Amino acid sequence: MREALFGWPPPVLDPAGPYASSVTILAWVLFAIGVVVTGIVVLALLVAIKGKPSFKAKLGGEKAVWIAGVAFPAVVLTILLVWGLSLTSKLNSPIAGNELRVRVTGELFWFRVDYLDPQGRILFSDANEIHIPVGRPVVFELKSADVIHSFWVPNLSGKKDMLPGRTNLLKVEAREAGQYGGVCAEFCGRAHALMGLVVVAEQPDRWQQWMASRQAPRPVAASRAQQLFMDSGCAACHNVRGTAANGLAGPDLTNVGSRRTLGAGILPNNRGTMIGWIGDSQSIKPGNRMPNYDMLPAEDTAAIATWLETLK
Secondary structure (H helix, E strand, O other), rough: OOOOOOOOOOOOOOOHHHHHHHHHHHHHHHHHHHHHHHHHHHHHHHHHHHOOOHHHHHHHOHHHHHOOOOOOOOHHHHHHHHHHHHHOOOHHHOOOOOOOOEEEEEEEOOOOEEEEEEOOOOOEEEEEEHHHHOOEEEEEEEEOOOOOEEEOOOOOOOOOEEEEEOEEEEEEEEOEEEEEEEOOOOOOOOEEEEEEEEEEEOOOHHHHHHHHHOOOOOOOOOOOHHHHHHHOOHHHHOOOOOOOOOOOOOOOOOHHHOEEEEEOOOHHHHHHHHHHHHHHHHOOOOOOOOOOOOOOOOHHHHHHHHHHOOOO
């Protein structure tokens, strides 16, 4: 996990964009107030246990209860509420409509990623890895196909639920290029702890080149490995543009060779992990919907993995 997500767990107090900065400031202030309040409570306990009788009497008096037990919490919590709402108001700033839009759908064991045009039509699909340009607000349309998830990339923004039948919007922005790990932040089932993703922020010109390459025609030359992929039933669940594989149940594999991770962020993407995933994915991510293909001869599994590695 550490290798796949470029630092696991994702750092929650290291903002890399304006929408995460306000959350981080609020978190630090809450930590500081927590330390102060804990110190006051510890001091009061020491006075109650070992203090002079006169101090104990004052501590247990009605005036102390009203001040420390009612007035102080009410004032502090009210100030925190008002300040916190104003500080994080940017998280719910109106959507202008001209932002880049990416639809992220939480499946039970992975994240479906659809890049949209200004009219909301799907340009192309991917899985578990999202590419965004540096310095430009991006709106994630968050949905769920099955159970409740919570989308969270701590470096870039706060977290928001992904609910079946509803679309929630989340603004993110990266100040600098980099790779930022994300997770599902709400228990979503047996594989919840294995629900990860990566957001890759790139300079605008490089991101434009990446978008153009993803939308270009993708003829895939016929090969024995491709035929093995088809004959083994993989095409029933996976789509590979440029081939006859057009399944929608599993992640789109058109560019699987260029992804940084496998299995929704839990494995680094290389030939060895690909072979292991094809042959025994249930041991790696128990309960996921991909069956083990341990009935395939080792050379066939390796051939399929090698072919998938070329899909970039």
